[in-house]
Amino acid sequence: MEMASIGMEMMAEWGAAAVVQRLLMLTERIAEGLRGIGVSAPERRFRAPHILSLGFEDGMPTGLVEGLATEGIYVAARLGRMRISPHVFNDEADADRFVAALAKRLRG
Numbered sequence: 001m002e003m004a005s006i007g008m009e010m011m012a013e014w015g016a017a018a019v020v021q022r023l024l025m026l027t028e029r030i031a032e033g034l035r036g037i038g039v040s041a042p043e044r045r046f047r048a049p050h051i052l053s054l055g056f057e058d059g060m061p062t063g064l065v066e067g068l069a070t071e072g073i074y075v076a077a078r079l080g081r082m083r084i085s086p087h088v089f090n091d092e093a094d095a096d097r098f099v100a101a102l103a104k105r106l107r108g
């Protein structure tokens with residue numbers, strides 16, 4: 001319960017709008033970084049600010065989620081797509097590292 005209380009206090013201090021803007025910036029940075037590597041993301045107007053769902057032209061490659069996890073990048077497979085859900089403690093370098101790692105793994 002203490003951790004939940006601390007989380008609620010942090011949200012109250014930061015404000016929901018600031019959290020939304022932070023996560024939107026990160027998901028937008030990731031989506032922009034993925035252009036041209038065979039990965040699709042829904043248009044911005046159809047996305048939630050805190051989650052990015054990626055599609056793959058030929059389906060998500062086997063072992064991709066697990067491979068990224070070996071690099072300390074944790075994403076989830078959802079119905080043949082990849083779900084990215086950054087945390088407010090992630091930063092631009094984390095987003096760029098994810099894009100680079102994903103691009104490298106997709107190139108083989």
